Amino acid sequence: MSSPPPDDVREHVNHPETVRARLHNVTIPVAKMSLETAKSLIGNVQAGKVVPKEINITAMKIVSSGKQVVDVVRDISVVYQVGQDSITYYSSFIKLESDRRDDSNQQIAVVTYAMSNVMFELHHLVPYDFLRDDLRDHLEYLLKRMEDSMKEFGAYSQMCYKHKSMLAVMRANQLKGRLQQFWDEFMEHRQGFTQFFGIQMTAPAVDFRKIVDQVGQSTPREKKAAEYIKKNGGPDRVMNDPKLLDQVAKILGEKINGQLRNALHQDLSELLEDNKRAFEFKIDGATQQIRDALQLSQDAILRRLDDGPHELIKDEDIKKIWKDNVSEQWRSNVKSRIFMDAIHDFYEPRVRQQMQEAGTNHPDEWTLPFLNKVMYRPAIADAIDSDGSGYISVEECNGFIESRPPGWSVPQWLAFWAIVWLMNNDDYRIKVDTLIAEIKDLASKTKRANKKAVEDYVSWMDPIDPIVLQSLDWGVSENTPIGLNTEDLYRVQEKYTKYEENKLTEKLKAVDYYIEDAATVAMITGQDRIELTIMPLLYLILQAQRTVIEKSTKQEMDQSEFERLSDTLNEVLLRFDCRLDDLERGWKQQRMDVDVQVACFAGGIFSGWYVKRQNPPKDLVGLLNFWNGTNWEVDDDDGSDDTAVAVTLDSLNDRVSSVETRLSNIETLLQAMAEKFGIDPSVLQHDGPQKDAEKSENGDEEEQHDDDEQQNEEQQNEEQNEEEEEPEQQDEEEQPEEEEQPEEDDDY
Numbered sequence: 147m148s149s150p151p152p153d154d155v156r157e158h159v160n161h162p163e164t165v166r167a168r169l170h171n172v173t174i175p176v177a178k179m180s181l182e183t184a185k186s187l188i189g190n191v192q193a194g195k196v197v198p199k200e201i202n203i204t205a206m207k208i209v210s211s212g213k214q215v216v217d218v219v220r221d222i223s224v225v226y227q228v229g230q231d232s233i234t235y236y237s238s239f240i241k242l243e244s245d246r247r248d249d250s251n252q253q254i255a256v257v258t259y260a261m262s263n264v265m266f267e268l269h270h271l272v273p274y275d276f277l278r279d280d281l282r283d284h285l286e287y288l289l290k291r292m293e294d295s296m297k298e299f300g301a302y303s304q305m306c307y308k309h310k311s312m313l314a315v316m317r318a319n320q321l322k323g324r325l326q327q328f329w330d331e332f333m334e335h336r337q338g339f340t341q342f343f344g345i346q347m348t349a350p351a352v353d354f355r356k357i358v359d360q361v362g363q364s365t366p367r368e369k370k371a372a373e374y375i376k377k378n379g380g381p382d383r384v385m386n387d388p389k390l391l392d393q394v395a396k397i398l399g400e401k402i403n404g405q406l407r408n409a410l411h412q413d414l415s416e417l418l419e420d421n422k423r424a425f426e427f428k429i430d431g432a433t434q435q436i437r438d439a440l441q442l443s444q445d446a447i448l449r450r451l452d453d454g455p456h457e458l459i460k461d462e463d464i465k466k467i468w469k470d471n472v473s474e475q476w477r478s479n480v481k482s483r484i485f486m487d488a489i490h491d492f493y494e495p496r497v498r499q500q501m502q503e504a505g506t507n508h509p510d511e512w513t514l515p516f517l518n519k520v521m522y523r524p525a526i527a528d529a530i531d532s533d534g535s536g537y538i539s540v541e542e543c544n545g546f547i548e549s550r551p552p553g554w555s556v557p558q559w560l561a562f563w564a565i566v567w568l569m570n571n572d573d574y575r576i577k578v579d580t581l582i583a584e585i586k587d588l589a590s591k592t593k594r595a596n597k598k599a600v601e602d603y604v605s606w607m608d609p610i611d612p613i614v615l616q617s618l619d620w621g622v623s624e625n626t627p628i629g630l631n632t633e634d635l636y637r638v639q640e641k642y643t644k645y646e647e648n649k650l651t652e653k654l655k656a657v658d659y660y661i662e663d664a665a666t667v668a669m670i671t672g673q674d675r676i677e678l679t680i681m682p683l684l685y686l687i688l689q690a691q692r693t694v695i696e697k698s699t700k701q702e703m704d705q706s707e708f709e710r711l712s713d714t715l716n717e718v719l720l721r722f723d724c725r726l727d728d729l730e731r732g733w734k735q736q737r738m739d740v741d742v743q744v745a746c747f748a749g750g751i752f753s754g755w756y757v758k759r760q761n762p763p764k765d766l767v768g769l770l771n772f773w774n775g776t777n778w779e780v781d782d783d784d785g786s787d788d789t790a791v792a793v794t795l796d797s798l799n800d801r802v803s804s805v806e807t808r809l810s811n812i813e814t815l816l817q818a819m820a821e822k823f824g825i826d827p828s829v830l831q832h833d834g835p836q837k838d839a840e841k842s843e844n845g846d847e848e849e850q851h852d853d854d855e856q857q858n859e860e861q862q863n864e865e866q867n868e869e870e871e872e873p874e875q876q877d878e879e880e881q882p883e884e885e886e887q888p889e890e891d892d893d894y
Contacts, residue, residue, distance in 0.1 A: 168221060183211065267340060478540055509558075596708070
């Protein structure tokens with residue numbers, strides 16, 4: 147029996163009756179359960195029962211309850227064609243809050259829960275077949291008002307995460323008042339929805355006043371800082387005393403910059419307005435990511451078709467290659483080496499045939515050396531294989547093909563990544579080196595009033611070399627063959643450079659060349675592979691920053707302008723470091739040789755930093771401490787070591803809690819799958835490697851008991867002697883196991 151065409155499948159999936167059934171049987175019950183779980187967690191927050199190590203994961207669980215509500219309202223918008231813009235905004239909001247890498251804010255999480263509760267009221271539409279025009283108009287009005295409140299609350303969230311605990315403890319009273327207003331607004335919105343649907347609104351089971359009172363008192367550090375502020379005359383006195391303010395920052399483990407100083411004194415309404423643009427920029431990026439994910443989700447339905455996963459591939463040539471190899475076990479992914487061999491076998495003869503038929507030079511002729519030679523294929527595969535797993539998936543293949551510049555053929559795009567990307571990076575390395583030298587020269591001529599701030603900024607030039615440039619230089623010198631810089635290569639290089647710089651410049655201008663967090667980096671680059679764009683990104687950023695430093699030689703400037711420059715460089719370098727962390731975790735999980743992978747992946751762009759950070763010099767230790775949330779200073783006798791240990795332990799506890807939660811979710815999922823397919827759930831239970839070893843040992847003993855009894859007795863005697871003679875050695879051997887455990891958890 148043949149499968150229905152893909153378009154028919156998509157139409158069936160989005161048919162109103164199908165969606166209603168999905169809402170009634172799946173998404174609404176799941177969302178209800180998720181919101182109930184979140185309400186229970188909020189009860190713990192309200193009662194102050196959340197221990198410090200669980201604050202972050204509890205807040206994330208509360209926010210994540212909105213993910214199930216997103217599924218409900220998205221389906222409702224499909225059936226009733228109502229509130230698409232507002233529902234999209236809500237979906238993007240939940241994605242941003244769920245994807246945050248910062249420590250989550252419990253109060254913001256609770257208000258986000260209230261927002262999700264309001265949107266969930268839309269599920270009352272399900273019993274109705276359609277909406278009258280007048281009712282649709284009124285519902286659109288309610289949703290638009292709701293969207294306006296979400297935008298205001300988004301700016302508040304952006305502000306709090308940007309300025310962290312320092313803002314919370316110094317301006318706690320004002321933040322409490324505004325947070326209470328948001329809660330009241332969402333309660334009013336919920337009342338409007340319940341009146342629209344003609345149902346009685348139940349009183350919220352949350353005493354929000356108790357939660358609001360925790361602003362600026364959420365963590366042990368915040369409580370300690372708040373106590374210090376109170377003892378030293380209150381927020382106003384501390385804000386106007388630099389020494390007291392620095393001490394508060396030290397207690398919190400945070401760093402004060404000009405922007406934070408301004409935020410502490412600025413009118414709250416103005417501060418919210420300043421943060422609105424940054425949040426809207428992130429919303430736009432999240433919206434695009436959601437659209438891409440929805441497309442992938444719809445495409446995934448086709449995987450059940452008899453035609454196979456190749457139907458998901460959007461490029462016809464690649465689709466044919468994949469389809470022709472289905473018999474060779476090409477399913478949703480394939481080994482990179484096998485994929486590249488098939489690419490060569492398809493395109494090399496095809497380009498040659500087209501050249502013969504045309505009788506003249508073919509635009510793809512220059513690509514043949516790179517398609518023919520095996521040495522270039524790993525570089526191409528790395529450009530496609532986003533997680534460095536050694537396998538190429540259908541999604542990765544589509545993403546790679548769709549990212550090519552307009553008008554480029556697939557062979558041209560493949561050849562670009564074989565060699566031109568390395569050439570590009572080598573050129574950017576020279577440009578970046580030149581810009582750094584020019585900036586340092588200008589910094590020596592800056593006005594006296596700017597000197598200290600400029601010197602602090604210039605210190606951020608130093609990590610660029612060991613983190614990026616040294617790795618890049620190694621990659622180019624090792625991977626770029628001599629004699630291949632032909633006219634065609636330079637033409638392609640120039641064309642792509644212009645294309646990429648224009649694209650990045652447009653995004654950088656939208657944020658005024660200021661990058662404050664990981665989300666902003668992702669929005670600018672359009673993906674999470676910082677290694678692919680870090681060189682043009684650094685070049686464009688430094689080019690703009692050079693203009694600022696040149697300006698500082700002619701006039702006095704506000705210190706915060708230089709701190710924005712430093713923050714931007716810090717965030718780009720931090721993303722590069724975090725990307726290496728992600729790749730390392732993946733390689734370790736696959737039992738790969740990490741040293742070899744780092745040396746080869748993406749032309750070895752991470753190799754220099756990988757080696758350097760394992761045994762960093764003193765000047766880089768401070769940077770790594772700063773990234774890890776401890777004090778910048780390397781030598782500190784004021785107790786910062788204890789603080790660093792406390793922070794590290796809190797971080798490890800958070801990771802352990804996170805892993806335990808994920809394992810619990812996986813176990814629940816496996817049990818549900820077992821019940822669905824009639825499998826005894828007990829077969830899924832696993833006692834761990836210790837139990838497995840005991841079972842194996844017991845089995846061996848049953849078979850070889852007589853032969854091994856004497857050997858076991860001798861071994862026990864030897865072990866007893868060793869324990870009596872070397873008790874300390876055992877302790878030394880056991881200790882590393884306790885220390886390594888968090889690293890294993892982090893691999894998840």
